[in-house]
Amino acid sequence: MVAVLAASAVATVPFVPVAAAQQQGKVLRVALTTGIDHLNPFTAQLAASTQVGRFNYEFLTLPSAEDTQPTGGVAESWKTSDDKLTWTFTIRQGMKWSDGKPVTAQDPAYTFQRMLDDENARTANGSYVTNFASVSAPDDKTLVIKTKAPQSSMTSLDVPIVPKHIWEPIKDLNAPSTDEMAVVGVGSGPYLLTEYKKNEFVKFKANKDYWRGAPKVDELQLLQFKDAEAAVNALKQGEVDVINRLTPTQFDALKGEKNITTNKAPGRRYNELIINFGVKNVLDQPIGDGNPILKDVRVRKAIAQAIDTETIVQKVMNGYGQPGTGVVPPIYKAYTWTPSDAEKVKFDIAAANATLDQAGYAKGADGIRVAPGGAKLEFRLAGHANRPFDQRTAQFVSGWLKDIGIGVKQELVSDDELDDRTTAGNYDLAISGYGTSPDPDYALSLNTCAGRPNAEGNGGSSSTFFCDPRYEDLYKKQLTEFDPAKRAELVKQAQAVLAGEYVDVILDYDNVLEAYRSDKFSSFTKQPQPDGAILEQSGYWGVYGATPADSAAGAEESGNTGLWIGIGAVVLVVLVGGGVLLGRRGKSADDRE
Amino acid sequence: MKRESARPKAPLSRWQGALPAHGDRDDLVVPCRRDRGRGFTDKRQRTALTEALSSLDQTPALVDPDERRGGTGTARFVLSKIGGALASLALVVVLGFFLFRTLPGDPVRFMVRDRPTDPKMMAELREQMGVDKPLLRQFWDYVVGLLQGDMGVSYLQRRPVFDMVGERLWPTILLVGSATVLAVLLGLWLGVRAGWRRGSRFDKVQTGLALTLWSVPQFWLGLMLLVASNGLFPSRGMHSPDVEPGFFSEGLDVLHHLVLPCVTLLVVFYAQYMLVMRSSLIGEMNSDYLTTARAKGLRDDLVRKRHAVPNALLPTVTLVFMQFGMVVSGAVSVEAVFSWPGLGQLLYEALRGPDLPVLQGVFVTLAGAVVLMNLLAELLYRVLDPRVRTA
Numbered sequence: 001m002v003a004v005l006a007a008s009a010v011a012t013v014p015f016v017p018v019a020a021a022q023q024q025g026k027v028l029r030v031a032l033t034t035g036i037d038h039l040n041p042f043t044a045q046l047a048a049s050t051q052v053g054r055f056n057y058e059f060l061t062l063p064s065a066e067d068t069q070p071t072g073g074v075a076e077s078w079k080t081s082d083d084k085l086t087w088t089f090t091i092r093q094g095m096k097w098s099d100g101k102p103v104t105a106q107d108p109a110y111t112f113q114r115m116l117d118d119e120n121a122r123t124a125n126g127s128y129v130t131n132f133a134s135v136s137a138p139d140d141k142t143l144v145i146k147t148k149a150p151q152s153s154m155t156s157l158d159v160p161i162v163p164k165h166i167w168e169p170i171k172d173l174n175a176p177s178t179d180e181m182a183v184v185g186v187g188s189g190p191y192l193l194t195e196y197k198k199n200e201f202v203k204f205k206a207n208k209d210y211w212r213g214a215p216k217v218d219e220l221q222l223l224q225f226k227d228a229e230a231a232v233n234a235l236k237q238g239e240v241d242v243i244n245r246l247t248p249t250q251f252d253a254l255k256g257e258k259n260i261t262t263n264k265a266p267g268r269r270y271n272e273l274i275i276n277f278g279v280k281n282v283l284d285q286p287i288g289d290g291n292p293i294l295k296d297v298r299v300r301k302a303i304a305q306a307i308d309t310e311t312i313v314q315k316v317m318n319g320y321g322q323p324g325t326g327v328v329p330p331i332y333k334a335y336t337w338t339p340s341d342a343e344k345v346k347f348d349i350a351a352a353n354a355t356l357d358q359a360g361y362a363k364g365a366d367g368i369r370v371a372p373g374g375a376k377l378e379f380r381l382a383g384h385a386n387r388p389f390d391q392r393t394a395q396f397v398s399g400w401l402k403d404i405g406i407g408v409k410q411e412l413v414s415d416d417e418l419d420d421r422t423t424a425g426n427y428d429l430a431i432s433g434y435g436t437s438p439d440p441d442y443a444l445s446l447n448t449c450a451g452r453p454n455a456e457g458n459g460g461s462s463s464t465f466f467c468d469p470r471y472e473d474l475y476k477k478q479l480t481e482f483d484p485a486k487r488a489e490l491v492k493q494a495q496a497v498l499a500g501e502y503v504d505v506i507l508d509y510d511n512v513l514e515a516y517r518s519d520k521f522s523s524f525t526k527q528p529q530p531d532g533a534i535l536e537q538s539g540y541w542g543v544y545g546a547t548p549a550d551s552a553a554g555a556e557e558s559g560n561t562g563l564w565i566g567i568g569a570v571v572l573v574v575l576v577g578g579g580v581l582l583g584r585r586g587k588s589a590d591d592r593e
Numbered sequence: 594m595k596r597e598s599a600r601p602k603a604p605l606s607r608w609q610g611a612l613p614a615h616g617d618r619d620d621l622v623v624p625c626r627r628d629r630g631r632g633f634t635d636k637r638q639r640t641a642l643t644e645a646l647s648s649l650d651q652t653p654a655l656v657d658p659d660e661r662r663g664g665t666g667t668a669r670f671v672l673s674k675i676g677g678a679l680a681s682l683a684l685v686v687v688l689g690f691f692l693f694r695t696l697p698g699d700p701v702r703f704m705v706r707d708r709p710t711d712p713k714m715m716a717e718l719r720e721q722m723g724v725d726k727p728l729l730r731q732f733w734d735y736v737v738g739l740l741q742g743d744m745g746v747s748y749l750q751r752r753p754v755f756d757m758v759g760e761r762l763w764p765t766i767l768l769v770g771s772a773t774v775l776a777v778l779l780g781l782w783l784g785v786r787a788g789w790r791r792g793s794r795f796d797k798v799q800t801g802l803a804l805t806l807w808s809v810p811q812f813w814l815g816l817m818l819l820v821a822s823n824g825l826f827p828s829r830g831m832h833s834p835d836v837e838p839g840f841f842s843e844g845l846d847v848l849h850h851l852v853l854p855c856v857t858l859l860v861v862f863y864a865q866y867m868l869v870m871r872s873s874l875i876g877e878m879n880s881d882y883l884t885t886a887r888a889k890g891l892r893d894d895l896v897r898k899r900h901a902v903p904n905a906l907l908p909t910v911t912l913v914f915m916q917f918g919m920v921v922s923g924a925v926s927v928e929a930v931f932s933w934p935g936l937g938q939l940l941y942e943a944l945r946g947p948d949l950p951v952l953q954g955v956f957v958t959l960a961g962a963v964v965l966m967n968l969l970a971e972l973l974y975r976v977l978d979p980r981v982r983t984a
Contacts, residue, residue, distance in 0.1 A: 027835075035942060037749065037750040037751070037752070038750070038751070038752075043751050045704060045749070045751075046749075119717060119721070122714070122717070123718075123751065126714050126717070127714050130713060130714065174746075174751055174752075176752065176753075176756065195834070197830075197832055197834075198760055198934070199760070199761070199830075199934035199938070200829075200830040200831060200832055200932075200934055201830065201832070201834045203834050221834045223829060223830070223834065224829065224830065224932055225828075225829050225932050226829075226928070226929045226930075226932040226938055226941075227812075227816075227929050227930045227931075227932065229816055229930075230816065230819055230828050230829060230930055230931065230932065231828075231829075233816070233819050233820055233828055234828045234829065237823060237824035237828070238824065239824065239827065239828055239829075414697065414698075415698070415945070416696060416697040416698025416699075416703075416947060417697040417698070419697070419698055419699060419702060419703070420697040420698060420699070423699065423702065458699075458701075458715070458716075458719065460702070461702075461715070
């Protein structure tokens with residue numbers, strides 16, 4: 001009897017927090033499967049940390065939820081001078097920091113000026129201001145930014161605007177105190193930071209005075225998970241409400257679950273197969289040990305013809321992707337390049353064989369083609385050893401290339417090793433991929449001459465080592481073209497030029513796979529609408545628009561918990577009782593022996 | 594000088610030999626001080642003693658093992674052990690630095706991946722991180738910093754490594770410590786029971802169970818426990834965001850979070866303590882001093898508790914210390930499954946990048962812990978086993 005009482009007491013006490021927590025409908029719990037380094041928006045670099053800054057601080061302007069086109073934030077409206085070098089932003093009136101002080105033009109001016117003056121302030125978002133000539137606030141309503149050269153990303157500066165009166169006295173932005181609530185607790189975004197437990201969770205409260213209107217939930221929690229399977233399990237058990245970065249397998253497993261809604265959205269990432277076309281560094285000196293046969297554009301074209309992107313989407317991605325075309329994913333509709341019939345590379349093994357036949361690469365006795373000099377068409381294919389996508393894609397690509405008489409040696413290596421090889425040009429074919437931003441400038445910049453590494457092999461940001469005068473010309477023009485339609489046309493042309501040289505084959509665009517508890521939340525604001533993602537948007541729309549469901553599931557939850565408390569008590573009784581019995585038996589047995 | 598040769602093997606090699614532990618363990622057959630002086634009635638026993646002693650050196654055999662030896666000997670012993678430990682640590686620092694430099698990967702490229710960056714920014718980052726300096730210069734900076742308690746600044750997080758290691762150290766100590774204590778207690782208890790009644794059903798079932806659990810992958814077991822407990826225990830971290838502040842409620846909350854990771858570690862690790870305890874007890878089972886004890890009319894469990902177990906405990910105690918490093922490394926996967934904010938997690942995260950200062954910091958800390966445990970084991974062994982003292 002005593003054992004039963006003791007056991008039920010032990011069983012009940014610790015379970016109260018979880019049970020109680022599940023009954024409050026107005027808390028939004030988000031599972032984070034990536035880490036947080038800082039809350040300080042100047043130094044926060046990891047994906048999850050930049051999200052924290054997005055919830056806590058309003059931007060000058062930000063991509064809209066509807067179509068990712070710029071919309072007003074701290075700035076109400078903006079205009080640019082005729083020479084495209086001077087930008088004048090009109091600051092929204094009536095916005096307040098959470099400590100009650102008004103938001104004025106001094107705040108964005110200070111934020112950008114600090115980034116210009118202090119290298120530590122440039123850690124996270126420095127690239128947005130390298131082209132700034134000056135920043136000023138002639139009055140509290142007006143912000144003027146002058147740039148050295150025209151910059152088209154001026155309406156999508158992904159920089160959280162911080163309160164000048166809080167940050168100005170802080171000398172060292174790397175100081176640990178800049179992650180504390182006294183500093184980052186003052187914000188202007190839809191949610192305000194209230195608590196940060198390092199390596200565990202971040203808590204926000206709803207900003208009741210938010211200028212767009214208060215969010216519908218009272219509290220937002222970002223909970224860190226290091227293991228994706230554990231996070232999926234937590235969603236099933238109602239410990240978290242939203243989860244993203246699911247694998248196709250996890251996503252399929254969650255599809256049939258009760259009270260869970262899955263969300264498949266177009267993603268910002270593309271996967272590509274890069275081809276070493278005789279790469280050079282920024283000084284135009286050849287580097288690496290790429291196979292010289294790949295310098296022949298006809299061989300590269302044949303490889304592109306032999307890759308079936310549709311099969312990769314269906315068989316490798318389980319259908320959770322879209323076949324690739326250009327470097328700008330279709331989530332950014334305005335800038336996505338759709339090849340014309342003439343430009344389109346169709347999957348056609350016969351045509352690929354014909355291309356190689358015409359180019360004079362005859363098949364040898366073993367079915368592998370031989371170049372005129374006698375060298376075999378055998379290429380190395382590098383990929384990430386730990387990525388299922390690379391493993392399976394490598395199999396498919398090897399099979400297709402074998403069909404056109406090209407031998408493939410698969411070399412799947414660690415991420416860092418692969419990075420070393422591709423940076424040094426030590427590859428023939430390699431599987432790579434990048435996440436892109438709403439502004440097409442970044443995706444295009446991955447293929448400019450200036451992105452190639454320097455003579456020491458450092459400083460490279462290029463994905464393909466591409467360097468082509470036509471592409472450079474289009475790239476520079478789109479940077480200074482401010483008419484959206486004309487700029488989009490230039491961006492598409494640049495992608496067509498890139499595709500025409502066959503230095504890479506865009507394999508697919510990954511879907512974003514997410515899931516949420518539909519018994520707790522009925523809807524979220526997606527970006528773009530209507531089929532976009534909930535989390536990791538360019539902005540705060542998803543969590544800001546979270547709408548709690550009518551809480552009818554509460555009773556069932558508590559019943560469930562009660563049941564489990566009961567079962568826990570029974571198990572404990574059995575264990576304790578069994579232990580006591582066993583102990584007794586053991587003793588008597590000892591005595592007998 | 595002659596005595597040096599008679600010193601028993603260092604504990605590290607000792608426990609490795611202890612696992613099979615049936616035949617060649619003549620050193621443990623020697624009765625310890627609990628039995629010394631109780632008189633040797635049996636002739637066979639006396640012969641065994643003589644033989645055992647003759648395998649040692651002759652001179653120390655005449656010295657009373659109970660006599661505390663002079664301060665100079667002990668001090669020299671302790672100092673030489675501490676010196677050895679420091680030398681190992683120095684080697685760890687040097688190795689850690691150069692070993693991690695051979696890892697592939699460019700931290701700067703990793704940091705700026707998928708984010709708009711220009712070459713100027715990257716050069717700035719490189720300069721901030723100090724990776725543009727020559728290697729030997731970096732090493733010098735590192736060593737000088739380390740001597741001042743500065744482990745450098747993380748490449749990826751831009752925070753002092755010392756702070757990062759510090760805030761992760763306590764969760765790991767809590768998890769590894771509680772799991773080790775429980776595993777040792779459970780392992781010793783089961784090992785003694787199983788060994789004493791060797792071949793019984795209890796022995797067979799428990800040994801089989803322990804061996805099965807020992808071979809289960811920790812991350813898999815952790816996930817299974819998570820699924821099976823069906824939300825009874827929290828699935829992540831050490832703290833719940835919904836707990837009221839207060840010592841009692843927060844303490845309970847941490848305990849609540851600790852259950853699953855601790856059970857996972859415990860269940861996998863208790864087997865080795867149990868098996869070593871079992872086999873070393875079996876090694877003592879046929880010793881003559883036990884026959885003596887029984888002949889004196891002692892109850893069976895008194896024979897076990899007072900005579901057999903204390904002598905059989907030595908290899909297990911050594912193992913507890915030696916295994917500390919193993920348990921810490923085992924915590925890496927358990928910490929990952931339960932998102933426990935410990936050192937294992939930090940190490941795992943730092944390998945991506947690679948975040949060299951963090952890797953070095955964790956490496957030095959973990960290696961330091963193992964060296965410290967080794968040192969403690971050697972010192973403790975001297976206390977526990979009189980023969981080490983006389984040697």
